[in-house]
Amino acid sequence: xxxxxxxxxxxxxxxxxxxxxxxLPFVRISGESAVRFDVPTLKLYFFGSVVWISEAYFFLLVxxxxxxxxxxxxxxxxxxxxxxxxxxxxxxxxxxxxxRLTALLSGHRAVRALISHGLLLLxxxxxxxxxxxxxxxxxxxxxxxxxxxxxxxxxxSWILFTSLAYLNLAFVRQRFCGSVCPYARFQSAFFDEKxxxxxxxxxxxxxxxxxxxxxxxxxxxxxxRNGLQVECINCxxxxxxxxxxxxxxxxDTLVGYTRGAQGQKRMRTRVAGLSAVIAVIAVMLxxxxxxxxxxxxxxxxxxxQPYHQVSVKGSMLNAxxxxxxxxxxxxxxxxxxxxxxxxxQLVLARNPVLLPPNSRVTLRVYVFAKRQNIIDRIxxxxxxxxxPASREIKVSQEAPFMYPERSEKGVDI
Ligand code: SF4
Ligand code: SF4
Numbered sequence: 001x002x003x004x005x006x007x008x009x010x011x012x013x014x015x016x017x018x019x020x021x022x023x024l025p026f027v028r029i030s031g032e033s034a035v036r037f038d039v040p041t042l043k044l045y046f047f048g049s050v051v052w053i054s055e056a057y058f059f060l061l062v063x064x065x066x067x068x069x070x071x072x073x074x075x076x077x078x079x080x081x082x083x084x085x086x087x088x089x090x091x092x093x094x095x096x097x098x099x100r101l102t103a104l105l106s107g108h109r110a111v112r113a114l115i116s117h118g119l120l121l122l123x124x125x126x127x128x129x130x131x132x133x134x135x136x137x138x139x140x141x142x143x144x145x146x147x148x149x150x151x152x153x154x155x156x157s158w159i160l161f162t163s164l165a166y167l168n169l170a171f172v173r174q175r176f177c178g179s180v181c182p183y184a185r186f187q188s189a190f191f192d193e194k195x196x197x198x199x200x201x202x203x204x205x206x207x208x209x210x211x212x213x214x215x216x217x218x219x220x221x222x223x224x225r226n227g228l229q230v231e232c233i234n235c236x237x238x239x240x241x242x243x244x245x246x247x248x249x250x251x252d253t254l255v256g257y258t259r260g261a262q263g264q265k266r267m268r269t270r271v272a273g274l275s276a277v278i279a280v281i282a283v284m285l286x287x288x289x290x291x292x293x294x295x296x297x298x299x300x301x302x303x304x305q306p307y308h309q310v311s312v313k314g315s316m317l318n319a320x321x322x323x324x325x326x327x328x329x330x331x332x333x334x335x336x337x338x339x340x341x342x343x344x345q346l347v348l349a350r351n352p353v354l355l356p357p358n359s360r361v362t363l364r365v366y367v368f369a370k371r372q373n374i375i376d377r378i379x380x381x382x383x384x385x386x387x388p389a390s391r392e393i394k395v396s397q398e399a400p401f402m403y404p405e406r407s408e409k410g411v412d413i
Pocket of ligand 1: 198214217218219220221222223224231232233234235236237238239
């Protein structure tokens with residue numbers, strides 16, 4: 001039994017990746033996509049949780065974790081990401097597969113080229129639809145496509161992304177990696193003497209057959225025998241080619257994965273440093289996730305009406321706007337309470353308040369207090385929101401309670 005070539009393994013990874021990327025928006029958890037960013041409401045659906053834009057610190061921590069993670073990964077494994085998982089490489093591989101399959105067709109060369117470009121355009125539109133599925137509910141997208149009722153923004157985005165993907169896959173591909181990709185530019189700064197790279201064994205250069213199979217196979221158009229180059233995406237095509245060529249003579253490949261690029265002598269302490277930074281960010285993120293309460297609660301005193309006097313002598317009201325966000329994917333009941341002034345009463349239409357899943361409500365409420373219980377002109381009130389079903393959800397907010405400036409004779413309220 002022949003062992004799998006690197007190309008076989010990369011195809012396996014590519015198909016798995018395609019299945020995950022295409023499938024994720026279609027997987028439903030608690031009635032929502034497993035992963036999707038809803039643009040109109042600026043909410044991220046993430047495996048059964050909803051992250052609201054008001055929780056942007058989550059995005060910041062995840063971004064930092066991702067950025068430092070890429071740096072550490074690059075120090076350890078070089079450009080493995082480029083060759084095995086980067087969408088640019090994976091999509092380019094699929095584009096080449098389409099070309100290879102159409103080349104098997106009989107007929108005039110121009111007709112085959114036309115079919116190849118037609119299939120590339122179709123493939124690009126599917127890639128674009130997959131991307132849009134991370135922003136628009138996939139079921140709504142499919143329904144609107146079938147009913148031809150796509151909105152102008154969605155349709156425009158689809159056309160734009162399809163055009164860009166087609167131009168990229170038809171004419172750019174790996175040229176992007178060596179000339180435009182910022183990761184290719186900065187990654188060399190993270191290489192050290194133990195970074196995993198693909199290299200030609202120059203100590204055995206006299207064994208080279210000079211067949212140039214490695215050069216012909218290289219999608220980046222470079223000659224790995226000239227050493228490490230910024231255009232190399234670690235796709236391992238040159239390893240497979242050299243293995244094949246030299247394997248005919250019972251000899252092993254001259255190109256392979258290796259730890260150690262010539263001329264790179266940088267301290268390995270960067271691995272320790274980056275690991276420490278990642279650990280700190282990971283702990284912060286874990287704490288935020290652990291302590292996260294799926295509810296948002298704000299209280300704003302209505303400053304347009306500094307105070308209200310009520311007909312009951314010696315009593316008064318202040319008005320407030322309460323903003324409550326149910327950030328869970330299930331309906332929740334919230335009990336509201338107020339403290340800070342003895343016997344102060346919260347006056348609102350209904351209490352507790354039932355909020356549908358993933359929704360926000362603004363409540364107009366009044367606090368009723370007796371004058372005899374008010375000591376200062378401005379008193380800090382504490383509004384408390386409790387979920388009676390799960391006492392774990394308990395949020396407090398403060399807001400001032402005010403009454404008019406008293407004259408020397410006092411205020412008759
Ligand atoms: S040199 Fe080898 S690993 Fe690098 S891009 Fe070319 S074929 Fe891929
Ligand atoms: S495929 Fe191997 S033997 Fe052939 S030129 Fe490249 S390094 Fe030399």
